Amino acid sequence: MYLADRSAPSPADTQTAPDGRRLRAPAVSSAVLALGTVSLITDVSSEMVTAVLPLYLIAGLGLSPLGFGALDGLYNGVSALVQLTGGHLADRVRNHKLIAGIGYGLSALCKPLLLFAHSLGPISVILALERTGKGLRTAPRDAMISLSTPADAQGRAFGVHRAMDTTGALLGPLAAFLVLSVAVDGYDAVFGVSACVAVLGVVVLMLFVPSGGGEAPPRPAGGRSAVARPDPVRLRDALGLLRLPRLRNLSICAVLLGLTTVSDAFVYLLLQRRTGIADQWFPLLPLGTAAVFLLLAVPAGSLADRIGRRTVFLTGHGLLLAGYGLLLWAPDWPPLPYLVLALHGMFYAATDGVLPAAVAATVPGRLRATGLALVGTGQALARFGCSLAFGGAWSLWGTGPALAAAAAGLLCCAAVAGLVLRPEAPGGAPGDTPADPPADTPALPDPTRSP
Template sequence: MYLADRSAPSPADTGAPPDRGSLRTPAVTSAVLALGTVSLITDVSSEMVTAVLPLYLIAGLGLSPLGFGALDGLYNGVSALVQLTGGHLADRVRNHKLIAGIGYGLSALCKPLLLLAHSLGPISVILALERTGKGLRTAPRDAMISLSTPAELQGRAFGVHRAMDTTGALLGPLAAFLVLSVAVDGYDAVFGVSACVAVLGVVVLVLFVPSGGGAAVPPLPSGGGAARPDPVRLREATALLRLPRLRALALCAVLLGLTTVSDAFVYLLLQRRTGIGEQWFPLLPIGTAAVFLLLAVPAGALADRIGRRTVFLTGHALLLAGYGLLLWAPGWPPLPYLVLALHGMFYAATDGVLPAAVAATVPGRLRATGLALVGTGQALARFGCSLAFGAAWSLWGTGPALAAAAAGLLCCAAVAGVVLRPAAPADSPVLPGLGSDLNSDSDPDPDPKPVRPPV
């Protein structure tokens, strides 16, 4: 399904017989719930660190805004580059859970290392390794979600997963706040508790996520009688960018990512604008997470119903309104609540909608690779935005830097609105090894047999 589509193809459109059992199909599969639980636990661990990291680096280690922008960009840029590797490996070995598990495990191993690092160099290396784990797991995890869910419920499924993931993002800063308030060595205590929680997430993944992740991609046959499908080749992965719809999604993700200010910078700007005490700083992400949690599922379901383009662009309009409040609103007492609410609404309208749209444009056997291509482009763009915003803050100050980001976001959103217009039902290109049906979840074999997602 393209970002501008309003619904998935109906059985009448695809020629498939109606499935009477689909009337009783659950909106969310067990694989999605299990993966959501893993993400919830892992996000508690990650957000405990993320919540205290800006103050720890700037106030504790004396890092400049430009230095923090570079480190924050590295933090996300490494993850972006590794996403391509994780997505391609997952498709090549046809074991999404294995690659995702390696990623979760690597991130968990990095958390206790923060207890040993008290200077910028080692911390940078550890954060890069932790983001490597995130990059490995992101595309295989999203591929498992999409392949275990009927096409017409993709937005809702990603919304449920993002809601569970955001529950962890809400609990993580709260846990960090509580640990800081009772522990003597506050930052080390936060890092230690975070490591223990990360290990729990890996255990849940191993024990409760189905070995196939619920994916509709059939495993490689082990017997000698059946023909073994050709493994996914790198040429097929690069050929995905020849798909017009995927190119459009990737272009818009990059353009909008270039003007999306890092969450950490938003919270630092809000703290400086309103004078919030440093002891309350770890609680700021909770405001964003709470709104995201409440609206992620409704926003995903709304995108399935009225069109993903509308919801996606509306989310960026809400983010632009938040930038405007930070720039020009008077010092109202409710200003922090308004900015955090708009920030959370932005994520609810975009974070699950984009992968749901990408998943519907890519064949099932290359699902993780397609998700990784768009995710990598978006993350690299945000890496560039972190560097540019940190430099602009250091050179011009917070006001001009944010004004430039807001102007860029307005222009890029206008371009995205044009690029993501509903596509005419023109003939799609047939790429070697991909087949002609770009919305098919089946493998492009000479005599393909459609594989229906489990219900």
């Protein structure tokens, strides 16, 4: 498999057939498909645990909603903080696959430890370590996707990857449901199967994902490098990325909207309490979100490439707001759970791959993982704060007022984001075209440009 790890290929890149005909390049690179396969397998493992964790902690261990909000925030906050380290290390050592592999390996190592943890303290530590692995791998993985994709197809590439990732999110809860239905020690059985699947994901990464983002330039017969190695990435270069106006605007909007995005676990708990879904069906709720995400991730990414990422991104948050509204004010219709889960999945399809595609268009290639990590960290830390705040509001006010406050906050933040991400020219939006690098960042030949 081939990974273009120095610069994104030109949209005009084509292959020539023996008879002289020009052949169209594949829709996505083999690197994207390989990374998607790894994410699919890893998400089966992760979502098996995630699907049963809220019920296990609240019903099994007696954790309060406030306690679960703190733990859920920790679960995501640790990942957020480590993203910066993973992104900077990947750019510094110029080997994205190495850093991503360490992250996948650490997450896989933590899964079997859940078999021996049956109290809140040890579980918290294991989950924090597992999220550390996720944080290490996220930015290098997304950097490999963007660096192997033409600039005008970034949304499609991330959509394909997220669709494959979501296939794992679809299969994971289903596997957890099946294990719980046949195993005597249901939760331990889920954790054990999850560990085995996680190891398989690491094996696929090592064998099939091409190395990239750090390979040395080719050497001629004389032994000297034919192309001078670029200067090592410094911490000052990474911090200088915040001077890019478009990247700064994307970071601000990701933080604002993350502060009012209720975590998936709380959405499913709210839906269960609102509709009276039985406990044994609870692990299947993420399937609704995942199925819609899977169907729409690629179309949403392609649409963002055509009409602008700003429009699709903000529309996704509007759909999430509609889901909150249904949970708050809709009558008890039989189709209510399906409508809420559909809107939840549409929100992810319109935002989860579109945001990194917009970030990739603003950051030079040698700092791609760092730029992705900066925005991802801000968003994840904001969601950490939302988990804490929502858990506290639930405990103090109840579910209705807590969700109403989140909905009002999301409406206000979406309006602000619409102003911050206003188009700078007809057909353009911040994040869709690259800005000049900071003054102390060396000019690079490979910044991408989006239509």
